[in-house]
Amino acid sequence: EAAVTQSPRNKVTVTGGNVTLSCRQTNSHNYMYWYRQDTGHGLRLIHYSYGAGNLQIGDVPDGYKATRTTQEDFFLLLELASPSQTSLYFCASSGDNSNERLFFGHGTKLSVL
Amino acid sequence: GDSVTQTEGLVTLTKGLPVMLNCTYQTTYSPFLFWYVQHLNEAPKLLLKSSTDNKRTEHQGFYATLHKSSSSFHLQKSSVQLSDSALYFCALRDRGSALGRLHFGAGTQLIVIP
Numbered sequence: 001e002a003a004v005t006q007s008p009r010n011k012v013t014v015t016g017g018n019v020t021l022s023c024r025q026t027n028s029h030n031y032m033y034w035y036r037q038d039t040g041h042g043l044r045l046i047h048y049s050y051g052a053g054n055l056q057i058g059d060v061p062d063g064y065k066a067t068r069t070t071q072e073d074f075f076l077l078l079e080l081a082s083p084s085q086t087s088l089y090f091c092a093s094s095g096d097n098s099n100e101r102l103f104f105g106h107g108t109k110l111s112v113l
Numbered sequence: 114g115d116s117v118t119q120t121e122g123l124v125t126l127t128k129g130l131p132v133m134l135n136c137t138y139q140t141t142y143s144p145f146l147f148w149y150v151q152h153l154n155e156a157p158k159l160l161l162k163s164s165t166d167n168k169r170t171e172h173q174g175f176y177a178t179l180h181k182s183s184s185s186f187h188l189q190k191s192s193v194q195l196s197d198s199a200l201y202f203c204a205l206r207d208r209g210s211a212l213g214r215l216h217f218g219a220g221t222q223l224i225v226i227p
Binding site for chain 2 (some may be wrong): 057102
């Protein structure tokens with residue numbers, strides 16, 4: 001079974017704080033994604049990537065940066081966290097073909113006080 | 114651009130009754146549709162998928178048929194169980210861009226009561 005591991009599982013920070021969420025996949029997938037999940041909004045794409053060094057902007061990128069350092073590792077950076085970024089964050093990976101599903105990590109619950 | 118619409122935010126049903134969760138989509142390309150299910154405190158996982166027009170696809174008692182004529186991919190089950198209580202997402206794979214992003218609907222929360 002394909003594996004996507006996120007860390008930390010829970011994070012609390014203060015407004016203006018600096019947060020890095022980590023994601024590692026061992027699926028040899030090219031695509032990696034960061035989503036946030038909020039009630040009533042479903043899963044919204046923040047950033048995604050096709051391979052190391054590649055970055056693409058998603059639908060809700062404001063306030064977020066991302067880096068893909070290797071094929072396995074994808075990071076989401078909140079440099080000046082705000083309460084509006086309190087959310088459940090999911091990382092996912094997938095293969096290249098249209099019919100391939102996303103494999104999700106277990107999520108990181110972030111609270112910005 | 115591509116989009117997915119799920120019209121019901123919350124569906125509450127008694128165990129044993131049938132259910133249909135609506136999903137319609139918009140795309141200028143040939144679509145690939147997915148249903149994901151998310152149980153409480155878990156990650157979303159694939160329930161079923163299809164790109165074949167008018168062909169029913171089934172998994173774990175759930176089924177859906179892609180109808181390109183009406184841009185729909187509704188999820189159905191003939192008899193819901195308590196364990197079906199979960200959040201259900203319809204999603205469309207973007208074949209138009211070079212980078213295969215997935216567009217999710219807002220999700221439908223299904224609650225099954227005894």
